[in-house]
Amino acid sequence: KAGVTQTPRYLIKTRGQQVTLSCSPISGHRSVSWYQQTPGQGLQFLFEYFSETQRNKGNFPGRFSGRQFSNSRSEMNVSTLELGDSALYLCASSPDTQRGETQYFGPGTRLLVL
Amino acid sequence: DQQVKQNSPSLSVQEGRISILNCDYTNSMFDYFLWYKKYPAEGPTFLISISSIKDKNEDGRFTVFLNKSAKHLSLHIVPSQPGDSAVYFCAASRNSGYALNFGKGTSLLVTP
Numbered sequence: 001k002a003g004v005t006q007t008p009r010y011l012i013k014t015r016g017q018q019v020t021l022s023c024s025p026i027s028g029h030r031s032v033s034w035y036q037q038t039p040g041q042g043l044q045f046l047f048e049y050f051s052e053t054q055r056n057k058g059n060f061p062g063r064f065s066g067r068q069f070s071n072s073r074s075e076m077n078v079s080t081l082e083l084g085d086s087a088l089y090l091c092a093s094s095p096d097t098q099r100g101e102t103q104y105f106g107p108g109t110r111l112l113v114l
Numbered sequence: 115d116q117q118v119k120q121n122s123p124s125l126s127v128q129e130g131r132i133s134i135l136n137c138d139y140t141n142s143m144f145d146y147f148l149w150y151k152k153y154p155a156e157g158p159t160f161l162i163s164i165s166s167i168k169d170k171n172e173d174g175r176f177t178v179f180l181n182k183s184a185k186h187l188s189l190h191i192v193p194s195q196p197g198d199s200a201v202y203f204c205a206a207s208r209n210s211g212y213a214l215n216f217g218k219g220t221s222l223l224v225t226p
Contacts, residue, residue: 004157033213042116043158043203043216056213090157092214102148103214105157 002027004093004106012112018079021109025072025093031055032074033103034066037088046089049074050096078111086113117141118206120217127224133191135220137204140185144206148214149178149189152201161202162189194224 034046045058049068092103150158
């Protein structure tokens with residue numbers, strides 16, 4: 001089975017711009033979660049989508065949003081970029097057929113905001 | 115606030131010896147715990163997990179121990195190999211949900 005894929009892998013934007021990141025989960029996985037990794041804060045949960053609905057949300061401002069399509073692919077959008085948004089954004093997918101399932105991560109999108 | 119803590123940022127172990135990575139948590143509602151391994155420029159790779167109804171789970175060279183009363187878990191790698199050199203993250207979730215709370219990671223170096 002192919003793993004979780006994320007595009008693009010690297011991105012450079014300037015302050016005030018917006019960005020959209022894409023994630024394709026493992027085939028058959030219905031849950032997609034997004035995380036932000038920074039040196040200071042570590043890995044932090046952004047949000048989780050299941051069946052095109054946001055099911056869980058972390059403590060991030062409204063500039064961070066996402067959506068999931070009927071084929072389980074997900075996109076994440078960050079508007080009005082700030083320097084502090086520079087981070088590795090990771091997507092993870094899970095089958096969501098039972099409790100306590102493992103999440104499988106993609107390679108991430110490295111975003112640099114100048 | 116950091117609900118999952120890995121207090122050792124780094125650990126160096128000789129090849130063949132045991133590596134012990136530690137993790138503490140503060141939220142007693144956590145009921146599912148995982149360890150991930152991460153290489154630079156890659157996403158975390160799942161290693162091993164444990165449910166709160168167990169106190170030990172083994173998978174080959176990797177064993178995770180859970181001490182609920184102390185809110186502590188540890189990952190044992192025996193024997194350690196140079197390929198195990200990576201950053202190890204401890205993660206926890208409540209109600210077996212999907213919002214994983216991560217520690218800040220421990221960088222393990224296994225020397226020949």
